[in-house]
Amino acid sequence: MSHGLSRPRPTPGPTPPVRCPVHAQAVPLYKSVHRPDHALLWEELRARFGTVAPVEIRPGVPGWLLLGYHENLNVLRNPASFATDPARWRESREERQADRVHGAALAVDGERHRRMRAPIVEGLRALSGRRLTGAIKQTATSLIDRFATRGQADLIADYAVPLPAMVLNFLFGLDTRYGDLLARLCAARNGGDPDTAARAAADIHRYVTALVERRRAEPGDDFVSRLLAHPAGLTDDEVAAELTMLLRAGVQPTAHLVGNALRLLLTRSEVATAYRGAALPSVDFLDYVMWADPPLQTLAARYPTRDVRIGGADIKEGEALVLGFAPAHADPATRRGDRDAFDALVGNRAHLMWGAGPHGCPAQALACEIAITAIDTLIDRLDPVLDGTPDDLRWRASLSVHGLVSLPVTFRPEPAPAVPEQPAPRARRRLLPVRAGRPRAQGARYSAPGAAIEDTASRAASARHARVGTPTSRATGARYHVPAAEEARPDPLEGLLTRWG
């Protein structure tokens, strides 16, 4: 019997996309960010999929997570088959954003990569040595001075997080006021609040752009001047992209290498005893931390340059592969015995924390120097103990960075310095001469998405200044041309100091 209701007829509309049957079972990785047990997550994925798991990186954005040690290494070492340039990403063809800084070394391949990498490698090499170690020690000491009289500190926020940014600022040749500024900007960019993070990212771009402009005008014996003077002939925009990438690639992992190392020393007495007794050399200790507690868990991304089969999975050209450092270190194929067995791991250099292949981290020596100096300076001076139990410690809600939210410690407070510190004399306000426009970037094919906006804004600002300083109509008939007086404009770096001071 009919109820008078006709069957609903299918309404015409767009055909739903055909879903890849494998990605139909993709695990929404982003939903596991807040899980406290990421180690368990990797094991669940391995039990279900083997060495490569289909995942959703963000809602609706598919990818593959490499869980196997050999699969990760193989991808890293084969740049011809696995590119880093996000332009190769299927998704980016649909206007989706990649996390890499466009045009910088980490986002280009082949000859373009060699051109972008060489200045960084040579610049870092030129600046290593005793002067650098002295600067790291001095920076670490100045940070400890700020809390030594309190008898308690959070070694993440007060120490591990600001230190790497301050050291990089030193390499860039700027004074400590800018070191504090850069540390604040990086902490805000990596913090939880999206609005503050966006403002900080925009101001980091202003910091690097103004820094490059200053070094172009006044070269010195610093890393940025070396990048600018390198025979590769990088443009100002390219150097700014390199610096942005360097800050992104370097600051967080170094901070959490320091934090994770300090956690081990404060929570594992056998590790602390071996380290303090010099039975465990510093470099072996860092290798152990990077294997057992890698500061980077996963890292996006590589893009196959053709269809490939990895670990039994058929992966299409241009699909995103997420490198899985932490899962690789837990791969049963590489492990003998207990995951945390300290004795079995000392001297093990097999961790993938520096990457491998052509994009392998060029700053290993610098990162290790910062970490070892930071650890030794702190424990030699304060001999801190953990404030609470190891179970109270919380990891950051991130699948890429593996680091603590905080590391509270107590120690015997140092007496306050007898002579109160004099306030630093106010630096004279810097004014820059107005130029009619910045030199145009030559040859940069890609620039960071933010850079494009910034560039337009700063060009408009330059044009505004230029209009003030440039006569609007040409004087006719003048016998002698009097050059227009150069107008001054405030130094943008100083503007940032005011904003974040």
Ligand code: HEM
């Ligand atoms: C513990 C600290 C650090 C870790 C664990 C680390 C890890 C890595 C890894 C895994 C890569 C390769 C990424 C890939 O292949 O996709 C890399 C590349 C890179 N890192 Fe580091 N890094 C650290 C510190 C630093 C520091 C302090 C700097 C800068 C001063 C830095 C600058 C770079 C640069 C420029 C690249 C790109 C190289 C290229 O594409 O040729 N890193 N890093």
